[in-house]
Amino acid sequence: MPIYQEIPDISQLQEIARQVRLDILEMLFKSGSGHTGGSLSATDILVALFFAQMRFNPRDPCWPGRDRFVLSKGHAAPALYAVLSRLGYFPRKELLTLRQFGSSLQGHPDSSCTPGVEVSTGSLGQGLSIANGMALAARLNGSGARVYALLGDGEVQEGQIWEAAMSAAHYKLDNLVAVLDRNRLQIDGRTADVMGLEPLAQKWEAFGWHTQEVDGHSFPELLAALKATDGVAGRPHMIVAHTVKGKGVSIFENQAKYHGVTPTKEEYEQALKELA
Amino acid sequence: MAAQESTRVEYGKALLKLGEENPDVVALDADLSGSTQTKHFAKAFPERFFNMGVAEQDMLGTAAGLALGGKIPFASTFAVFATGRAWEQIRQSIAYAKLNVKIVASHGGVSVGEDGGSHQAVEDLALMRILPNMVVLVPADGPETRAMVRWAASYQGPVYIRTGRMPFPVIYPEDHDFEPGRSDILKEGTDVTLAGIGLMVHHCLQAADLLAAAGVSARVLNLSCLKPLDWQLVADSARSTGALVTAEEHLATGGLGSAVSEVLAEHCPAPLQRIGLRDIFGTSGPADILLKHYGLMPDDIKEAALKAIARKNQR
Structure with missing residues (x-):
C-alpha cells in the first residue's frame, strides 16, 4: 500500500480485485493478444501484495526504502499493469495501449518504459535470482526493504529456479517473500501431465524455505500468510498460493487454452456480466 | 625481456583495489574464485562477496538484482560458462534492461590448454558482441586490464571483459588509461x-x-x-x-x-x-x-x- 494510504479491509480488497479483473479483461479484449488465465489467477495475490502488504510511494517511485516486486511470471503483465495504474503510477487510459507499437506497456514487463515496474522479465525462471540479488543489496544497504516475487507454477520447471532456491536459503534471505501462483495449468495442459511438480511445498521446505500454503483467492489467508513471514528469521519465505487459472469468469476457469488466448466479443460480454 | 603479467591475475588485483575505493563494488563467483582471481576480493570483503556455487545462471541473475539495488557487481567464472551456460540470463536479465553488471570471465581461448575444448571459450566474443547494450573488452596486458576494470566500474551499463590464463608481456605504461571506442x-x-x-x-x-x-x-x-x-x-x-x-x-x-x-x-x-x-x-x-x-x-x-x-x- 502506498505509505500515505490506509490499508483496505477485506471487502474493499475484494472490490479492488473485481475492478482489476475488469481492467485486465478490457485490456486483453482491446489488444487481442496477451495472457488471460495467468493474469486472472494472480490477481488476488497482486492485490493483496500491492494494496495491503508492500510499502512504497507512487509519488516518489525511487524512494530507497520501498519494498520491491518482481513479476517472475512476466506473462501476467496485464494484471500488474492494472494494479500499477490503479495505484497512480500511470493514467488508466494507457492500459488500453497494451502491446501496441510505441506503448509503454510491453507484452512482458519492461522496467525501462513502465513506471512502477522494477524488473524486466518475461523469460521464465529468471526472476527469483534477480529478487535474491535485490534482497542481498537491501541487506547490504541496511534499508529494511523487502523483496516480493511472484512465480508461476509452470515456471518452476526451469532449473534456475532451484539454483535460486538454494542460494536464497544459503544466504538466509529472510527479507525475501516469494508467492507461487499454483494454478496447476500451463500452455500445453495440466502441470501434472506436462511435467509433474509435486510434492511442491515440500520441495521448498526441503530447500530450506519457510513455506506456507494458502488459498490464493482468499484475502484473509493471503494476508495471514504474509503477516506470518514477519515472525520467521533466517529463512526466505515461500507462500504456495493455490489458485484457479482464469479465476472470476466461469468460461475461462481451469481451461489451459486460455493461457495465451484473449476473449472474443461474446466471451468479453459474458465476463462483464459475471463480474458486474 | 619485458615483464610478464596475466590478465586474470591483474583483474584480481584491480578488483581488490576497487573494493577498497568503492563500498558499492560487490563480487560474485561460481566456485572458481581461485582461477578467476576473485579470491583476493573475497578474502578482503567477505560481506561483499557472494560465491553462488556451481550455478552460473543464478549468479548472473543475482548480479542483475544487486545492480538493481544500486551495487556494482563483478561476476566471474570461466568464459565458456559465463557466456554459454548463462547467455540467456545475460540477454534477458542484464542486457535487455541495460543493468550495471560487469562480467569478467577468465580462460578465454585455446591457451587454457590441458582442460581441453570443453573449457576453452572460442565463441564467447561472438555471443557477447551480438547483444545490444553490451560492451566487449579483451585486455592485452596488465595495465590495460587495470584500466578497463577501473573504467567498467565507472560506466553505467553491462560490460564483458575476457581475461586469459597465460601471462603476456607488458606493453603499456603503468598509468595507461582506457577510453571506450578508441583503440x-x-x-x-x-x-x-x-x-x-x-x-x-x-x-x-x-x-x-x-x-x-x-x-x-x-x-x-x-x-x-x-x-x-x-x-x-x-x-x-x-x-x-x-x-x-x-x-x-x-x-x-x-x-x-x-x-x-x-x-x-x-x-x-x-x-x-x-x-x-x-x-x-x-x-x-x-x-x-x-x-x-x-x-x-x-x-x-x-x-x-x-x-x-x-x-x-x-x-
Whole structure:
C-alpha cells in the first residue's frame, strides 16, 4: 500500500480485485493478444501484495526504502499493469495501449518504459535470482526493504529456479517473500501431465524455505500468510498460493487454452456480466 | 625481456583495489574464485562477496538484482560458462534492461590448454558482441586490464571483459588509461595492418618484426575494445595500408574477424585474412602446442599478411 494510504479491509480488497479483473479483461479484449488465465489467477495475490502488504510511494517511485516486486511470471503483465495504474503510477487510459507499437506497456514487463515496474522479465525462471540479488543489496544497504516475487507454477520447471532456491536459503534471505501462483495449468495442459511438480511445498521446505500454503483467492489467508513471514528469521519465505487459472469468469476457469488466448466479443460480454 | 603479467591475475588485483575505493563494488563467483582471481576480493570483503556455487545462471541473475539495488557487481567464472551456460540470463536479465553488471570471465581461448575444448571459450566474443547494450573488452596486458576494470566500474551499463590464463608481456605504461571506442596503433607501418586482441596482440607485434626482416612494413593495432569498435581506425588502416589481418584466440567467425569484416564491407573494402579457429573446437594439450596447431603463431600471422598483400597487389 502506498505509505500515505490506509490499508483496505477485506471487502474493499475484494472490490479492488473485481475492478482489476475488469481492467485486465478490457485490456486483453482491446489488444487481442496477451495472457488471460495467468493474469486472472494472480490477481488476488497482486492485490493483496500491492494494496495491503508492500510499502512504497507512487509519488516518489525511487524512494530507497520501498519494498520491491518482481513479476517472475512476466506473462501476467496485464494484471500488474492494472494494479500499477490503479495505484497512480500511470493514467488508466494507457492500459488500453497494451502491446501496441510505441506503448509503454510491453507484452512482458519492461522496467525501462513502465513506471512502477522494477524488473524486466518475461523469460521464465529468471526472476527469483534477480529478487535474491535485490534482497542481498537491501541487506547490504541496511534499508529494511523487502523483496516480493511472484512465480508461476509452470515456471518452476526451469532449473534456475532451484539454483535460486538454494542460494536464497544459503544466504538466509529472510527479507525475501516469494508467492507461487499454483494454478496447476500451463500452455500445453495440466502441470501434472506436462511435467509433474509435486510434492511442491515440500520441495521448498526441503530447500530450506519457510513455506506456507494458502488459498490464493482468499484475502484473509493471503494476508495471514504474509503477516506470518514477519515472525520467521533466517529463512526466505515461500507462500504456495493455490489458485484457479482464469479465476472470476466461469468460461475461462481451469481451461489451459486460455493461457495465451484473449476473449472474443461474446466471451468479453459474458465476463462483464459475471463480474458486474 | 619485458615483464610478464596475466590478465586474470591483474583483474584480481584491480578488483581488490576497487573494493577498497568503492563500498558499492560487490563480487560474485561460481566456485572458481581461485582461477578467476576473485579470491583476493573475497578474502578482503567477505560481506561483499557472494560465491553462488556451481550455478552460473543464478549468479548472473543475482548480479542483475544487486545492480538493481544500486551495487556494482563483478561476476566471474570461466568464459565458456559465463557466456554459454548463462547467455540467456545475460540477454534477458542484464542486457535487455541495460543493468550495471560487469562480467569478467577468465580462460578465454585455446591457451587454457590441458582442460581441453570443453573449457576453452572460442565463441564467447561472438555471443557477447551480438547483444545490444553490451560492451566487449579483451585486455592485452596488465595495465590495460587495470584500466578497463577501473573504467567498467565507472560506466553505467553491462560490460564483458575476457581475461586469459597465460601471462603476456607488458606493453603499456603503468598509468595507461582506457577510453571506450578508441583503440591504439602500437606500431606504425604502411604495407599491411595486423589487428589483434588479447594474447594475439603480442603475436601480431612479433609478426611485424618478422615482416620487417623481410622488408614489409606492418601497422599493428590493439583492438581490445571489440565493442564499440574503433571503426574509424579500422577504416583508416584499410585506406592507408590496403591490406589487413585479424588475429584472435577465438573462432574466425563472430568475433574480431567478423567485426573488422563488417567495417571493411561498409566503409572501405580491402583484402582481409582472418587468423582464428576455423569452425572447430579446441582440444587438450599444452598452450604452446595448441597455439601452433590452430595456426595462431606469429609465423601464421606473417604468412597471412603476405597473402593479404599479394591480394592487394593483384587488384
